[in-house]
Amino acid sequence: MKAVIFDMDGVIVDTNPYHRDTWRAYYERHGKTLTDADFITYVSGKHNNDIVAHLFADRPLSAAETAVIAYEKEALFRDVYRPHIKPVPGLPDFLKALKAAGIRTAVATSAPVENLDFVVDELELRPYFDVLLNESLVSRPKPDPEIYQKAMELLNVAPTDSIVFEDSFPGIRAGKSAGAYVVGVATTQTPDELQPLVDDVIADFTEMTPARLQQLLKVF
Numbered sequence: 001m002k003a004v005i006f007d008m009d010g011v012i013v014d015t016n017p018y019h020r021d022t023w024r025a026y027y028e029r030h031g032k033t034l035t036d037a038d039f040i041t042y043v044s045g046k047h048n049n050d051i052v053a054h055l056f057a058d059r060p061l062s063a064a065e066t067a068v069i070a071y072e073k074e075a076l077f078r079d080v081y082r083p084h085i086k087p088v089p090g091l092p093d094f095l096k097a098l099k100a101a102g103i104r105t106a107v108a109t110s111a112p113v114e115n116l117d118f119v120v121d122e123l124e125l126r127p128y129f130d131v132l133l134n135e136s137l138v139s140r141p142k143p144d145p146e147i148y149q150k151a152m153e154l155l156n157v158a159p160t161d162s163i164v165f166e167d168s169f170p171g172i173r174a175g176k177s178a179g180a181y182v183v184g185v186a187t188t189q190t191p192d193e194l195q196p197l198v199d200d201v202i203a204d205f206t207e208m209t210p211a212r213l214q215q216l217l218k219v220f
Contacts, residue, residue: 001213002161004098005151005180008109010167010187013119014088016044018081026073027055044188045168047110047141048073070112078118085122088187090205095128101210106131106151108164110141110171131155143170148178163213172197181216183208 009015020039027034032055034043042054048070052061061069098105106129109116113134120126131154138146152162159179166172167188175182176197184194184201191201200216202208 001103001163001210001217003104003106003152003155003157003163004213005106005108005148005155005162005164005175007164007166007168007171008107008111008116008119010044011165011185012087012091012107012125013085013123014187015077015081015119016167016188018084019043019077022073022077022080023051025076026069030055040188045110045142045170047135048112050141074112074115078115082118082122085119087123087125088185088204090208092123092125092128094205094208095125097210099128103210104130104155104157106133106155108133108147108151110135110147112136142168143173143177145174145178148175148180152178152180163216166198169197183213183216 006012009019020034020036020043023039023043024034043051049066052066052069095105107116107120111134113136116132116134120129120132131151133147133151135141138150140146148164152159155162162180164175164178164180164182165185166175166182167185169189172182172184172194182198184191184198186194186201186203191203194201200212
């Protein structure tokens with residue numbers, strides 16, 4: 001193992017309840033509902049362009065209109081989440097252990113750069129990552145593997161030397177399609193839902209160590 005690549009929402013921070021609430025507010029503003037099941041299907045792990053397209057399926061928007069709605073929603077999310085921000089349990093210690101072991105790290109998120117900067121700086125995690133990738137640095141969002149392929153390229157590692165941490169079905173597909181091993185983080189889906197799709201499952205990072213990851217690679 002030479003590199004560990006992290007998704008952000010649902011992996012570094014358990015933001016999905018706050019994203020769900022802010023998207024739900026937008027749906028209600030336009031006379032629609034967003035159930036928890038709809039959130040999993042149409043929002044979790046999806047790019048904002050796809051979410052907005054679903055919200056306005058009856059009235060397709062221009063790229064500029066979509067960008068404005070996405071920007072406003074993400075600004076609202078940051079305001080709502082700021083008083084509650086905290087890492088997924090065990091993450092800081094796990095990052096320190098990876099750094100001590102000389103393992104390279106990256107964040108590969110479909111979120112905008114403003115959200116990525118907000119999370120890593122509020123939690124003082126920037127020193128623990130060698131590469132930070134956001135939505136603007138790729139042309140094809142997850143489940144396309146582009147963002148993970150680019151992370152591996154920038155880290156100068158092969159897919160078989162890389163482990164991805166993901167919580168969503170599109171993200172898991174992206175990591176697998178990129179050729180990496182994938183560990184599911186059960187913040188959004190249940191362990192039973194994740195288990196058939198990934199190489200390992202954790203509830204949070206209190207269960208994870210570099211040694212466990214090395215053992216995972218030996219198994220496969």
